[in-house]
Amino acid sequence: MKGLYKILPPFAPDYSGVCAVLFELGGLVVVYDAGGCAFNVTNYDEPRWYGSSVAILSASLREIEAVIGDDEKLLKKIEDSVRILRRSFVAILGSPASMVIGTDYQALADIISKRTGLPALAFNTNGLKYYDQGAAMAFEALARRCIKPVCSAANKLVNIIGATPLDIGNQRNMQNLVEKLVEAGCKEVLCWGMGTTLQEIEEKAAQAHLNIVVSNAGLMAARYMQQMYKIPFLAGIPIGHAPSLRFIAEVRSLLGLMERSYTIESLPASSRNALVIGEQVMGNSIRTCLSMDFGIDQVTVASFFSMDDALTEAGDIFLEDEDDLTALANKHRYNYVIGDPLYKKILSSAGNCFIDFPHIAVSSHLYWDNDIEYVGDGGVDFFKQIIKTGN
Amino acid sequence: MHNEPFCVSICDLGIENFYNRKRVKPSGCLEYCFPCAGGWCIPRIGSIVPEAVMLLVSPAGCGRHGAITSIQKGYKNRLFFLHMSESDIVNGQHLDKIFAATANILAEVDPRPKAMMICASCIDDLLGSDYEAIAEELERKHNIPIKACHMDPIAMEGSKPPVRTIQQAIYDFIPRASKKDNAINIIGSFPPLDKDSEFKKIMSAAGIEKIRHIAECSTLEEFYQMGCSSYNIVIKPRGLMAAEYMKKRLDIPFCYAPAAYSIETINRTYKKLEEFLGMKLDTDRYSEKARQVIDRHYATLGPLTVVVGEIIENDSTYELARALIEYGFKVPYIIANRILDIDLEHINWLKTHAPDIVVFTNAHPSMTDFLQNNLKVDIAIGMDAAYFFPHAKPIPLRLDTQLYGYKGIESLLELICQAFDNPQDIKKLMYGLEN
Numbered sequence: 001m002k003g004l005y006k007i008l009p010p011f012a013p014d015y016s017g018v019c020a021v022l023f024e025l026g027g028l029v030v031v032y033d034a035g036g037c038a039f040n041v042t043n044y045d046e047p048r049w050y051g052s053s054v055a056i057l058s059a060s061l062r063e064i065e066a067v068i069g070d071d072e073k074l075l076k077k078i079e080d081s082v083r084i085l086r087r088s089f090v091a092i093l094g095s096p097a098s099m100v101i102g103t104d105y106q107a108l109a110d111i112i113s114k115r116t117g118l119p120a121l122a123f124n125t126n127g128l129k130y131y132d133q134g135a136a137m138a139f140e141a142l143a144r145r146c147i148k149p150v151c152s153a154a155n156k157l158v159n160i161i162g163a164t165p166l167d168i169g170n171q172r173n174m175q176n177l178v179e180k181l182v183e184a185g186c187k188e189v190l191c192w193g194m195g196t197t198l199q200e201i202e203e204k205a206a207q208a209h210l211n212i213v214v215s216n217a218g219l220m221a222a223r224y225m226q227q228m229y230k231i232p233f234l235a236g237i238p239i240g241h242a243p244s245l246r247f248i249a250e251v252r253s254l255l256g257l258m259e260r261s262y263t264i265e266s267l268p269a270s271s272r273n274a275l276v277i278g279e280q281v282m283g284n285s286i287r288t289c290l291s292m293d294f295g296i297d298q299v300t301v302a303s304f305f306s307m308d309d310a311l312t313e314a315g316d317i318f319l320e321d322e323d324d325l326t327a328l329a330n331k332h333r334y335n336y337v338i339g340d341p342l343y344k345k346i347l348s349s350a351g352n353c354f355i356d357f358p359h360i361a362v363s364s365h366l367y368w369d370n371d372i373e374y375v376g377d378g379g380v381d382f383f384k385q386i387i388k389t390g391n
Numbered sequence: 392m393h394n395e396p397f398c399v400s401i402c403d404l405g406i407e408n409f410y411n412r413k414r415v416k417p418s419g420c421l422e423y424c425f426p427c428a429g430g431w432c433i434p435r436i437g438s439i440v441p442e443a444v445m446l447l448v449s450p451a452g453c454g455r456h457g458a459i460t461s462i463q464k465g466y467k468n469r470l471f472f473l474h475m476s477e478s479d480i481v482n483g484q485h486l487d488k489i490f491a492a493t494a495n496i497l498a499e500v501d502p503r504p505k506a507m508m509i510c511a512s513c514i515d516d517l518l519g520s521d522y523e524a525i526a527e528e529l530e531r532k533h534n535i536p537i538k539a540c541h542m543d544p545i546a547m548e549g550s551k552p553p554v555r556t557i558q559q560a561i562y563d564f565i566p567r568a569s570k571k572d573n574a575i576n577i578i579g580s581f582p583p584l585d586k587d588s589e590f591k592k593i594m595s596a597a598g599i600e601k602i603r604h605i606a607e608c609s610t611l612e613e614f615y616q617m618g619c620s621s622y623n624i625v626i627k628p629r630g631l632m633a634a635e636y637m638k639k640r641l642d643i644p645f646c647y648a649p650a651a652y653s654i655e656t657i658n659r660t661y662k663k664l665e666e667f668l669g670m671k672l673d674t675d676r677y678s679e680k681a682r683q684v685i686d687r688h689y690a691t692l693g694p695l696t697v698v699v700g701e702i703i704e705n706d707s708t709y710e711l712a713r714a715l716i717e718y719g720f721k722v723p724y725i726i727a728n729r730i731l732d733i734d735l736e737h738i739n740w741l742k743t744h745a746p747d748i749v750v751f752t753n754a755h756p757s758m759t760d761f762l763q764n765n766l767k768v769d770i771a772i773g774m775d776a777a778y779f780f781p782h783a784k785p786i787p788l789r790l791d792t793q794l795y796g797y798k799g800i801e802s803l804l805e806l807i808c809q810a811f812d813n814p815q816d817i818k819k820l821m822y823g824l825e826n
Contacts, residue, residue: 001488001491001492001495003473003474003475003476003488003492004471004472004473004474004492004495004496005454005471005472005473005474006471006496006499006500007467009454009455009458009459009461009462009467009472010451010452010453010454010455010458010472010474011451011455012452012455013450013451013452013455014452015452016452030421033544034513034543034544034545034547035422035424035544035547036453036456036513036542036544037452037453038422038424039424039456040452040453040455040456041424042424042426043424043426043427043428043456044428044455044456044459045455049426050426050778050818050821051762051781051818053759053760053762053763054759055756055759056424057421057422057423057424057756057759058421058422058423058424059421059422060420060421060422061545062545062546062547062548062549063516063517063545063546063549064549066517066545067517073419076419077419077420077421078421080419080420080421080756081420081421081756084394084397084756084757085394085756085757085759085760086394095452096449096450096452096453096512096513096514097513097514097517097545100480100514100517100518101517126450126477127450127451127452127453128450128451128452128474128475128476128477129451130451321474342462363459364455364459365428365459365822365823365824366459366462366463366823369824
């Protein structure tokens, strides 16, 4: 039945996606909720929360305030917190409760900005959509509202857009990606949301030669910057050995450091097939690894989250809900299925070889300590434990 | 540079003109959500009903914490989610879909559930949806007991907070019994009383034949037997609404006898139970033994400094602080937000005997930077206290075990000793990653 989830948990919601992008940027992030939504973010969707000083706060909305539409109370609460916490901007996020009373978040943000003198961002989140849409909103807001236009490009500067722990997992993978980019000739890399300050984004991001999009959530921002600042983008993560060589060559080419023509050797195709369930850019990157490093050419990517037409290959599947995954499991047989361990219950009965690839947006803290280093050769080493090369 | 955390003196708590008699945090503040995953959320409390399942009807986001906890705690196979869309909310279709979802679950879950709870969220509170009527209709249709319940933090500070209404919904399954037996129900706690507690021995010696607790019922039929008990003893405040309801509907009188750690408080609790039950309870030797245990442990541990948090199993931070001071320990800090009616007596005692106590709330926005204060004590009791005082030896004292009576004192002191011998990793414990 559509909308009924009997096995899978609800995935990380849109407000968690916004919070993940803003987490390291030093703002006062206010979820206009009764408490449960902010609790979801801090306790279930944000591995960086424990021990941090990050101000993600709940509006602590109560029935009477909702019924009489007492927005002034919220504004006063935010003003007080701005005074106490001294953060550099304010973000206000919607929840199901504030949505149903018809809150105008942008109007609230405008008033907050006037009263506090701080920039204020509004996010029309509602807990009905998933994290990817929230993260996309937040990356786009950074691109549209925060970065300062510049006249010239900086020396081989690259932005990484789309990285949050919800998709990427631990920070080390982004550090490894930065190393790859430096290897390719980049002089400076700004990884939005994981390891870069708001000030760096504001002042330098528009000077980039290239944007690397590591999740679907970064696409809107990258496309805006392509249009606005003529910065090209490359969507993908270099997972595996051959894909990393190709990635470095592509980056060098886009940075003008080498000719466009390059040849990377791949393994010959075998008759094996695989299904990758997950975020689309990650799924595509795993597909490239399976193809180039293991010779598995028939790889389907399926996702419960946004799938962009430009990144979708023939046969890829958008999963609307749990029933779609059950139907997929019943209809097809795969040699390998790669995805969050929580999908296993639905797919293991079909006799597939399931490879655990935890996705925090799905399984929260259940596996977030199971670090996988997948960037570069780490990806080959990881998959090699189960998948043999060639036939 | 960090902000100073909001705090108040114990002497300023509970007075009439205080910001809000029920909260330490001023009401006009945003709320800090301290790390406390893996606790007793509404779906987990509902999962105590044997042979029952729960359908949570909500936006996807609302069910996330409940689902992850259910996977960790092993009851996900009894918890289902019906996600609503924006158009559902506009035209109310999600309410119609509950019927199809219920039929699907009852047809496909093996073995077929014998009871069911339909859980609404904040959004349906605001929409005024009538889940009780839906549950009644479903009950008629499927011929099993089906009850409505609410996971609605938006009602947290009203007269029907979800932590209390869920217990009423749970005990609403119990049918009225035609015949009573000489048994007691323990109401309010999620786990049964600690098996080592003297409570059972004392009651048995006084003639009580059986002590019933929902978590000890493995079948719905066994759970129904709680309707035959002659008395309800409420050991935690969150069970009070359910007990009131059971008194009216099932004709079971109740006595409020909250779990405590102070010998004086426990003595008075047993006296109150004597009056309620109309029978003599022989407690002297247990009381005397508890005094000896305190002396023995104090001689070993010395005048420890302790911070007491709010996320503890007896729900009464101030009572525990009082007890620790009576044992001889020092309590320089308390971390709490809630002030319950039962707390007032202990707050007043603390004002006289420990007026220097500083009370921090676990919810004030300034707690965001609290760790930078680097305050130090020897022991932190409660998950929240342990988080905010990371250098202290942590004693989680979670709601997964229910200490009670004089034996609870001994167990607490043993936990303090263990905390020195074998300190726990509070982060792993919170995220359920300890194994």
